[in-house]
Amino acid sequence: MSNEIDKTRRLILQGAAVIALAGITGIRFGLTEAFAAANDKYPEEAFKQKNGDDAIKSLYGKTAEKSDKVKLDAPEIAENGAVVPIGVSSSLADVTSIAILVTENPFTLAAAYKIPAGTVASVSNRLKMAKTTNVIAVVEAGGKLYSASKEVKVTVGGCGG
Amino acid sequence: MASSIRVRATSSGDTTEVQALIQHPMDSGFVKNAKGELVPPHFIQEVTFEYGGKSVFVADWGPAVSKDPYLKFAFKGGKKGDELKISWTDNKGGTDQTTAKIQ
Numbered sequence: 500m501s502n503e504i505d506k507t508r509r510l511i512l513q514g515a516a517v518i519a520l521a522g523i524t525g526i527r528f529g530l531t532e533a534f535a536a537a538n539d540k541y542p543e544e545a546f547k548q549k550n551g552d553d554a555i556k557s558l559y560g561k562t563a564e565k566s567d568k569v570k571l572d573a574p575e576i577a578e579n580g581a582v583v584p585i586g587v588s589s590s591l592a593d594v595t596s597i598a599i600l601v602t603e604n605p606f607t608l609a610a611a612y613k614i615p616a617g618t619v620a621s622v623s624n625r626l627k628m629a630k631t632t633n634v635i636a637v638v639e640a641g642g643k644l645y646s647a648s649k650e651v652k653v654t655v656g657g658c659g660g
Numbered sequence: 661m662a663s664s665i666r667v668r669a670t671s672s673g674d675t676t677e678v679q680a681l682i683q684h685p686m687d688s689g690f691v692k693n694a695k696g697e698l699v700p701p702h703f704i705q706e707v708t709f710e711y712g713g714k715s716v717f718v719a720d721w722g723p724a725v726s727k728d729p730y731l732k733f734a735f736k737g738g739k740k741g742d743e744l745k746i747s748w749t750d751n752k753g754g755t756d757q758t759t760a761k762i763q
Contacts, residue, residue: 541705546722582726601724605690609724612733618716619675623732627688627724 546608551600551635554608558598559644563637566591566645571636572623573649580628580653588621591640597622598639603632628653667760669744676738676762678709678717680731682748688723702752704729710745711738738762 548554555563572586587597597620598611609626620638628634628651635648664683669676682704689701707719707729716735738744740762747757 541720546720586732604724605688606722606724608722610722611720613715613718613720615714615716615718617736619734619736621734623730624719625726625730627686627726 542608542611545611546606548607549605551602551607551633554600554606555598555637555644555646558608558611559596559637559639561644563644563646566638566647569636569638569645569647571634571647571649573634573651576652576654577628578654580630580655582625583628583651583653584623584625585634586621586623587636587638588619589638589640589645591620591638591645593641594620594638595642596639598637599624599626600635600637601626601628601632602635604629663758664756665746665748665758667744667746667758669738669760669762671738671740671762675734675736676711676744677734678732678744680707680709680746682707682729682731682756684728684748684750686723686725686727686729690723702750704748704750707731707746707748709733710747711735711742716744 542558545554545558548557568589568591570588574583577583585599587599594614596611596613599609600607601609610624612622614620631652633648633650635646637644637646666681667678669678684704685702686704687699687702689698691699693699701723703723704721708715709717717733719731742762743759744762745757745759747755749755
């Protein structure tokens with residue numbers, strides 16, 4: 500896998516070089532490669548944000564509006580903060596990405612999923628929560644951001660040993 | 661070595677439902693060990709699912725994803741007997757991959 504990523508990166512670099520050298524003829528090729536790069540890259544910065552709004556902005560470059568078309572499945576009370584089942588789905592059209600944030604965690608962004616065309620806008624996973632917290636689900640659909648949130652009461656935090 | 665990834669992909673005609681379980685410590689970097697030393701962060705950053713040479717799902721994870729992560733999603737298409745390729749990379753450069761037959 501890492502080899503493949505390396506290969507793609509090298510390709511992208513080559514693509515950039517082609518633009519620089521060949522000018523207009525290289526632009527088309529360069530653009531598609533650059534787009535692939537944006538999709539492939541791990542959003543390192545977004546995962547370091549300590550505040551929900553900052554993380555969303557870092558990940559998507561815009562802010563989200565609340566929507567009842569984003570469905571967040573989370574327990575009211577989590578007995579074990581180390582393993583909290585969270586599911587996010589949406590009835591919105593053209594969903595391209597789903598992100599889940601846990602606001603009281605040291606780093607708020609927990610997971611971000613890319614949803615290519617043809618993949619159902621629904622994902623389930625298990626997350627760690629330090630303490631009672633709001634969970635925010637963000638769905639990107641048709642270039643816009645929609646969100647839903649829910650409070651999860653954690654009785655035993657996920658940060659203990 | 662046995663693969664760290666266990667996958668079940670089930671086709672129900674139109675859509676294929678995928679469930680994956682990966683063995684990984686997912687250390688956040690905030691937890692201390694028995695000696696009181698912080699365990700350095702060690703977690704999966706990216707998981708990719710490919711079908712027919714195209715990625716159908718990509719997960720970017722932070723350290724807040726639980727130990728031995730579980731993931732469920734579904735995609736349209738996918739024939740019984742076809743292969744689904746799954747691979748992950750962690751923050752220390754560790755990686756693993758496997759293929760699963762759609763059932």
